[in-house]
Amino acid sequence: MRNLINFFWRHSNFILFISLEFFSIFLVVNNNGYQKSVAFAWVSEKTGKIQTGYNSLWEYLNLKQTNKDLAAENARYRSMLPSAFLITDTLVHRKKDSLYRQQYEMLSAEVISNTTNSSTNYLQLNKGMLQGISKDMAVISPTGVVGIVVNVSQNFSWVMSLLNKETRISARIKKNGQIGTIAWEGGSYRFASLKDIPTHVRINRGDTIITSGYSHEFPQGEIIGVINDFNIKSGEHFYDINIRLGVDFNNLAHVYVIRNLLRDEQKKLEEPVK
Amino acid sequence: MSNQYIRISSRFVILILVQVLLLNNIHFLGYINPYVYILFILLLPFETKRGVLLILAFALGLSVDFFSNSLGIHAAACVFTAFFRPWVMSLITSRKEYEPGVEPSIADLGFQWFFMYSLILVSLHHLMLFLLEIFRFSNFFSTLGHSVLNTLFTVLFIILIQYIFYRKK
Numbered sequence: 001m002r003n004l005i006n007f008f009w010r011h012s013n014f015i016l017f018i019s020l021e022f023f024s025i026f027l028v029v030n031n032n033g034y035q036k037s038v039a040f041a042w043v044s045e046k047t048g049k050i051q052t053g054y055n056s057l058w059e060y061l062n063l064k065q066t067n068k069d070l071a072a073e074n075a076r077y078r079s080m081l082p083s084a085f086l087i088t089d090t091l092v093h094r095k096k097d098s099l100y101r102q103q104y105e106m107l108s109a110e111v112i113s114n115t116t117n118s119s120t121n122y123l124q125l126n127k128g129m130l131q132g133i134s135k136d137m138a139v140i141s142p143t144g145v146v147g148i149v150v151n152v153s154q155n156f157s158w159v160m161s162l163l164n165k166e167t168r169i170s171a172r173i174k175k176n177g178q179i180g181t182i183a184w185e186g187g188s189y190r191f192a193s194l195k196d197i198p199t200h201v202r203i204n205r206g207d208t209i210i211t212s213g214y215s216h217e218f219p220q221g222e223i224i225g226v227i228n229d230f231n232i233k234s235g236e237h238f239y240d241i242n243i244r245l246g247v248d249f250n251n252l253a254h255v256y257v258i259r260n261l262l263r264d265e266q267k268k269l270e271e272p273v274k
Numbered sequence: 275m276s277n278q279y280i281r282i283s284s285r286f287v288i289l290i291l292v293q294v295l296l297l298n299n300i301h302f303l304g305y306i307n308p309y310v311y312i313l314f315i316l317l318l319p320f321e322t323k324r325g326v327l328l329i330l331a332f333a334l335g336l337s338v339d340f341f342s343n344s345l346g347i348h349a350a351a352c353v354f355t356a357f358f359r360p361w362v363m364s365l366i367t368s369r370k371e372y373e374p375g376v377e378p379s380i381a382d383l384g385f386q387w388f389f390m391y392s393l394i395l396v397s398l399h400h401l402m403l404f405l406l407e408i409f410r411f412s413n414f415f416s417t418l419g420h421s422v423l424n425t426l427f428t429v430l431f432i433i434l435i436q437y438i439f440y441r442k443k
Binding site (some may be wrong): 017020021029032145 | 332368
């Protein structure tokens with residue numbers, strides 16, 4: 001024990017030096033945006049590799065469930081194919097239609113790390129800048145909205161989950177078109193709340209909540225969840241709505257990242273007005 | 275003795291003000307900016323204890339950081355410089371003894387000694403500063419180049435200040 005104290009005493013200057021340096025660098029990384037993003041990209045590049053290995057094991061163990069989900073999704077899509085419909089009219093004229101233009105592009109990605117138990121949850125995806133992902137893209141899964149890309153490195157990207165106190169997503173009640181905002185206030189990862197729906201609107205349990213398409217990231221009509229419960233606090237003009245999320249964040253494996261091809265144009269239009 | 279404390283603390287304040295109000299706005303050739311405030315670390319008396327030296331350097335760097343919106347960068351560079359100051363002193367020999375009351379300045383120890391002393395310490399400071407500002411090791415040599423150019427400017431300013439404000443005894 002005395003040797004230990006002696007050791008610290010003899011090297012007290014060096015220890016002071018190291019701790020002051022660490023503290024300074026801690027300040028640098030925490031308070032300067034640029035340094036923070038560089039450090040972040042470096043760390044996620046390293047942890048991403050470890051996570052990928054761990055994840056491939058986990059994914060293998062879950063193949064059965066994944067296959068089932070994918071088969072169900074395939075079935076749903078097949079039922080939308082033209083061949084699934086009976087053609088009743090033989091006199092169809094076809095021409096190149098300029099009324100429709102592709103606005104959203106989907107990239108599939110795998111979740112390699114994910115949390116649901118913090119108050120600020122994030123996910124990491126196995127695709128990054130090199131695969132065409134950039135900041136502010138929307139992330140959805142076959143069962144609903146997942147989150148928004150907040151940071152990308154070369155091969156990985158970091159997604160702010162819907163289960164994050166900072167996340168706000170513009171939403172709409174499907175049956176009557178009323179616009180509100182989805183927020184998550186901690187607690188269970190199966191539920192979130194819908195705000196800003198005025199009390200004169202009629203709502204029921206089980207009503208579907210979809211994305212409004214008002215943000216530049218999410219296309220319109222992606223499922224978010226269904227109303228689980230609602231009440232009105234006395235003196236308030238808005239409902240207190242609890243919704244059951246469509247996505248089960250605890251077993252999320254495959255997601256789609258959405259690129260809005262017209263986003264730049266929309267942003268540009270907004271800029272001079274703001 | 276108390277006279278010395280007053281001189282050192284007023285030097286602390288004046289150097290920080292000059293640095294943040296005047297010199298931080300030079301941006302010669304885009305990136306050259308003399309960081310003269312570390313003259314404070316260079317001029318602390320010989321008998322200053324190492325621990326005190328480190329803490330003073332940290333306070334100095336942090337104050338400059340607060341003004342130049344780069345929290346931590348200058349503090350890290352200053353602490354780094356202060357840590358190596360005693361080593362640099364033992365590295366360069368002087369004709370005069372390092373005795374209490376003698377300041378490591380041109381007036382007390384001569385031009386040649388001070389030039390070497392400031393050149394080494396300012397290089398260390400700037401290298402650390404620029405590495406933290408760029409924050410990556412790729413392009414290390416361009417970072418090194420910038421810091422060398424900047425070092426020359428800082429040393430030039432420091433020596434000019436010495437000649438202007440400190441008369442020979």
